[in-house]
Amino acid sequence: MREATECAxxxxxxxxxxxxxxxxxxxxxxxxxxxxxxxIVRDVMNGRRRFDxxxxxxxxxRNVLTNRLQRLVEENILERRAYQExxxxxxxxxxxxxxxxxxxxxxxxxWGDRHSPPSPDGPPMLIVHKRCGGRVDDRGxxxxxxxxxxxxxxxxxxxxxxxxxxxxxPAKAT
Amino acid sequence: MREATECAxxxxxxxxxxxxxxxxxxxxxxxxxxxxxxxIVRDVMNGRRRFDxxxxxxxxxRNVLTNRLQRLVEENILERRAYQExxxxxxxxxxxxxxxxxxxxxxxxxWGDRHSPPSPDGPPMLIVHKRCGGRVDDRGxxxxxxxxxxxxxxxxxxxxxxxxxxxxxPAKAT
DNA sequence: CGGGCTGGGTTGCTTCAAGCAACTCTCTTG
DNA sequence: CAAGAGAGTTGCTTGAAGCAACCCAGCCCG
Numbered sequence: 287m288r289e290a291t292e293c294a295x296x297x298x299x300x301x302x303x304x305x306x307x308x309x310x311x312x313x314x315x316x317x318x319x320x321x322x323x324x325x326i327v328r329d330v331m332n333g334r335r336r337f338d339x340x341x342x343x344x345x346x347x348r349n350v351l352t353n354r355l356q357r358l359v360e361e362n363i364l365e366r367r368a369y370q371e372x373x374x375x376x377x378x379x380x381x382x383x384x385x386x387x388x389x390x391x392x393x394x395x396x397w398g399d400r401h402s403p404p405s406p407d408g409p410p411m412l413i414v415h416k417r418c419g420g421r422v423d424d425r426g427x428x429x430x431x432x433x434x435x436x437x438x439x440x441x442x443x444x445x446x447x448x449x450x451x452x453x454x455x456p457a458k459a460t
Numbered sequence: 461m462r463e464a465t466e467c468a469x470x471x472x473x474x475x476x477x478x479x480x481x482x483x484x485x486x487x488x489x490x491x492x493x494x495x496x497x498x499x500i501v502r503d504v505m506n507g508r509r510r511f512d513x514x515x516x517x518x519x520x521x522r523n524v525l526t527n528r529l530q531r532l533v534e535e536n537i538l539e540r541r542a543y544q545e546x547x548x549x550x551x552x553x554x555x556x557x558x559x560x561x562x563x564x565x566x567x568x569x570x571w572g573d574r575h576s577p578p579s580p581d582g583p584p585m586l587i588v589h590k591r592c593g594g595r596v597d598d599r600g601x602x603x604x605x606x607x608x609x610x611x612x613x614x615x616x617x618x619x620x621x622x623x624x625x626x627x628x629x630p631a632k633a634t
Numbered sequence: 635c636g637g638g639c640t641g642g643g644t645t646g647c648t649t650c651a652a653g654c655a656a657c658t659c660t661c662t663t664g
Numbered sequence: 665c666a667a668g669a670g671a672g673t674t675g676c677t678t679g680a681a682g683c684a685a686c687c688c689a690g691c692c693c694g
Contacts, residue, residue: 304499307518308584308622310572311502311565317576321493321681325478328485337642344481347682352643361576373689375641383575389598390567391485397564398484401557402491402535410482424563425599425608434599448482495652511671521653526672547660549670 317361318387322346322354324394327380327387330364332442335377363387380437388437389426396424405447412445491535492561496520496528498568501554501561504538506616509551537561554611562611563600570598579621586619 304312318324325344334340341351355378358364363384369377392413399409413422420430422440427433478486492498499518508514515525529552532538537558543551566587573583587596594604596614601607 304496304518307499308578309502309569310576310578310583310585311569312499312572313576313578314568314572315498319493319495319498322478324489324493325481325486328483338640341642344478347684348643349645349683350681353680373641373691386571386575390564390571393564393567394488395483395485397560398486398488401560402484402487404482404484404487409484411484425601427599427608434601512669515671522672523654523674524652527651547662547670 314390318363320354320357322350323358324387324391326351326354326358327363327384328391330378330380330384331388331391331437335379337376340378358384385437388440392422392426392440393424400424403447408446410445410447412443413440414443415439416441488564492537494528494531496524497532498561498565500525500528500532501537501558502565504552504554504558505562505565505611509553511550514552532558559611562614566596566600567598574598577621582620584619584621586617587614588617589613590615 304316307313318327322344326340326346329340329343334343337351337355340346340355341348344351346354355364355366359366359378361383362381364378365381366376366378368374395409395411395413398404404410414420415422415428415430415433415435416439418428418430420428422435423429426435426440428435428439433439478490481487492501496518500514500520503514503517508517511525511529514520514529515522518525520528529538529540533540533552535557536555538552539555540550540552542548569583569585569587572578578584588594589596589602589604589607589609590613592602592604594602596609597603600609600614602609602613607613
């Protein structure tokens, strides 16, 4: 599927997306631009690996989640591994391709923080450099040490926004 | 709309999106995660400012384009300006908020280039630093001079991939 | 040893969004 | 005076998402 020589005809091979676009943004969105896909990737990046946990965390419909996970696995963004047999149970892990989405997620996160913050008390999620604890900016660069980071170098922490909300509605403790 | 104090209830104010997510990635995707939105922003960034031009360039349905443009204007990502009256004709420009999406677009572009290139001959679109002509990497940093760039510092050029395709199907000259 | 829980789905139905084609309205141009 | 550009609008059809219910295998608990 998706052979190099077929690239002029690729548009109708793709399922339901941006036909005729000769741009890698469009190609990227064909794969991860579907509703929920990037949020699933984000959650898996933050350590949610199992179907139920993803479903509950996202509030996504189960059939849609099934769908997205399959697609992300097909696209080699996630990998599905059994962590036990009988009954078979699975976890989803990010591949390198999936981890490479990190800069895009960080950029979106930073944009959301700046322009449509879900909480007025500050960002609900902080990304910090594991090694030095510095905050990560919109380019995925550590504000402390200046290093250009990758997915594995950083970690997400709950930020001030989320604490304020937890106080406002303490019912929803995880 | 979207008052600070209402933020715990914001989820059902939003039209059709990711309920209950306390994360700015979700907030960002509520606004620009809809089908076509980011591609419209990209096209406007590249100088396509008019309805027809966007419609033809993207191959999007006209009613959907109307819809998206309205939403993007409401969200203060685009600005609609008349460039003549009688008959009234409009152009769409990016606001600062819209321009700030640049790093996210660049990250997606780089990801697409690396992992699902629409052309085997190289990237179909090159982003270069206006001032020094250097290529821009996945973080929006100039590979030549090392500067951290913003939307206005860079320009898109057709890359090697697009030339190869133009040769393959020369019918579609713009 | 029966009942409920956990985990990972599938099925069926309904609603909402996207795609498509045709139409409108006002100039402008040939 | 007909055709075309520009910016949409309308109506109909398909396709995706949401929701609730169901399934099945093991395990856990009284």
